[in-house]
Amino acid sequence: MKNRLMVALDVPQAADALALRDKLGDAVGWFKIGLRLFVAEGPQLVASIRQQHRVFLDLKFHDIPNTVAQAVESAGALGVEMVNVHAGGGAQMLTAAAGAAAAFPQMKLIAVTVLTSDPMPAEQARAVALERAHMAQDAGLHGVVCSVHEAAAIKQACGGDFLTVTPGIRWGDQDLQDQQRVADPAAAIADGSDYLVVGRPILQAPEPRVAALEALAMMDSVHG
């Protein structure tokens, strides 16, 4: 299960990221590097994290097709094992991104469907997510970022091999913060999520490693 848990390194600096990496150690398989950290620390930090973990570069590229394809190529050259683009960029942009990703067999290319913080009603979010998942699959992407609430429907529509990456994970009495469509780690696994993205519930826990192990135990309980 640790290879299905991605911890979001939503911290300001490399020192914070590396401290967190050291605290979590081999309890988790993946770290997600997003906008804040990448803007501040760039490829060097990616290289440091890659020494011991897989990296999901979460920069949600959304631009004209040529620019996005070039950015995907740069991500591939960094050796990351997952990168994403925003499905809102349209079919042509997704196709260009997939074309660039093809040169990097180690890297999964994922489309963001609807942000889990988006306040659109659940029914509408599911419809938009499904439509964008189909578009991403047709364009040759490996999967989508979606909320747990849409994961089962996407798996059913696109097939079991089409990856679902789900943020918006909360458990116990944790604060939802800006997330809208949340689920706990057990529900995420039960609903067919391939990768769970967890940020603040682990980052802000008094003991991040304990919180990560708690999430892993809940994920495990589904199969056990």
Ligand code: C5P
């Ligand atoms: O702290 P929290 O667990 O809410 O963090 C979720 C992470 O997943 C953040 O890094 C956020 O940028 C990312 N994310 C998201 N919703 C998406 C795509 C990415 O919350 N649709």
